[in-house]
Amino acid sequence: MANILYIDDEISALRAISAILKKEGYSVYTATTAEEGIEVLKKSPIDCILLDYRLPGMNGIDLLKWIRVSEISVPTIMLTAYGTIEKAVEAMKLGAHHYLIKPVDTELLVNVIKEAIEKSKGISKFEKIDAPFPEIIGKSKVMQDVFYIMKMVAESNANVLITGESGTGKELxxxxxxKKSLRSSKPFVIVDCTTIPENLLESELFGHEKGAFTGATERKTGLIELAHEGTVFLDEIGELPMFLQKKLLRFLQEREIQRIGSTHRIKIDVRVISATNRDLEKAVKEGTFREDLYWRLNVVRINLPPLRERKEDIPLLVNHFLTKFSKENNKPLPQLEQEVLEALINYDWPGNIRELANIIERAIVLSPSGVISIKYLPKKIQEKTGWPVKEESTLNLLEFEKSLILKALNSTGWNQTKAAEILGISRKQLRTKMKNHGLLSSPDED
Incomplete structure (x- = not known):
């Protein structure tokens, strides 16, 4: 017996159609508002949704958008007495299975419901479609290509080079x-080639013996050695100094390391995954990156697309971040007003997924009513919708400071170090101001 959710504020229609569907053997849940319908969807397994277009509060189109953002794989049939071609087209674009005009022919309705449920068989009633890497969100063609390469390479020992702009999720x-490899029970060690001072990087990578240099008061095990039998992730490998590129190449060729100050070589079994936002082929031509090292690292390459090239994934990412940050900030799961998702999809996202995450958390924190409207998005995103935005001359001091910080962050793809340089303050001062303005997602964010 299939479960039908029928949402309609017209009580007579609600009763009449519910009675017909019950005679056909369906179990019928009813709601008079979209908000009530959402609560039913959260609590009950539903096989098909009948949805009236005109509803108090959220209308049918708004609810369709919510269903799409929430990744609910339940066929939806739109019902309305105010049908137009424009509404029908909009509903179908948003994933509606069918669109029927009231008063509905009951035989047609029953047939459409039956067809919709049969078509959706094999997909869980209120679950996301299975993905090979559930921690990574994306159903676009470009991300499916990425998943395929990841799946093929996971159980091998081949070195992997991950390329892509900042904020695209290379570490993820x-x-x-x-996690999918045969080394999953062993260490995953991260080496950030941009944050470790150059004079300490060799010691951090390969370790040192006691007395090897001034200040070496005890033996230190290097990060590569700590990753033995596991995986070492060399983040931003393009920033590795030339003198260390040669030593890393030797390690990749011989799979042995030698601590600074030692004559003993240690055999290390480790899988190397590296990442960069630089064009390494260009760096090779310019002489700033060794060609032999490049080919050692680049056995299998995974190029992550920027968010602007996978916009069909934005609703899924938005839903993920709404759930994540509302929980982290002790807020109820908010609703998005109609134009908000459209504005997010239309924006080009120079800071990629990291920028999207920051903006969603900011909107959750700033919206007091549990509904995120366009005014809680940054000015440059509002401008994409034609929403009236305050001129900077009308902002108070705190608003003006926040506006300047957002401009600097957006112009640098949310790179805090570069934004601080533009603003003429230290990175620490910038982070303090970002925290005060609700712009900092987490203590470790950069």
């Missing part, structure tokens, strides 16, 4: 490959 991809 590396972690997912390690």
């Amino acid at each position: 991809i590396a972690r997912a490959i390690h």
Whole structure:
């Protein structure tokens, strides 16, 4: 027996159609508002939704958008007495299975419901479609290509080079490959080539013996050695100094390391995954990156697309971040007003997924009513919708400071170090101001 959710504020229609469907053997849940319908969807397994277009509060189109963002794989049939071609087209674009005009022919309705449920068989009633890497969100063609390469390479020992702009999730991809590999029970060690001072990087990578240099008061085990039998992730490998590129190449060729100050070589079994936002082929031509090292690292390459090239994934990412950040900030799961999702999809996202995450958390924190409207998005995103935005001359001091910080962050793809340089303050001062303005997602964000 299939479960039908029928949402309609017209009580007589609600009763009449519910009675017909019950005679056909269906179990019928009813709601008079979209908000009530959402609560039913959260609590009950539903096989098909009948949805009236005109509803108090959220209308039928708004609810369709919510269903799409929430990744609910339940066929929806739109009903209305105010049908137009434009509404029908909009509903179908948003994933509606069918669109019927009231008063509905009951035989047609029953047949459409039956067809919709049969077509959706094989998909769980209120679950996301299975993905090979559930921690990574994306159903676009470009991401499916990425998943295929990840799946093929995961159980091998081949070195992997992950390329892509800042904020596209390169570390997440590396972690997912390690998790699916035969080394998953062993360490996953991260080496950030941009944050470790150059004079300490060799020691951090390969370790040192006691007395090897001034200040070496005890033996230190290097990060590569700590990753023995596991995976070492060399983040931003393009920033590795030339003198260390040669030593890393030797390690990749011989799978042995030598601590600074030692004559003893240690055999290391480790899988190497590296990542960069630089064009390494260009760096090779310019002489700033060794060609032999490039080919050692680039056995299998995974190029992550920027968010602007996978916009069909934005609703899924938005839903993920709404759930994540509302929980982290002790807020109820908010609703998005109609134009908000459209604005997010239309924006080009220079800071990629990291920028999207920041903006969603900011909107959750700033919206007091549990409904995110366009005014809680940054100015440059509002401008994409034609929403009236305050001129900077009308902002108070705090608003003006926040506006300047957002401009600097957006112009640098949310790179805090570069934004701080533009603003003429230290990175620490910038982070303090970002925290005060609700712009900092987490203590470790960069």
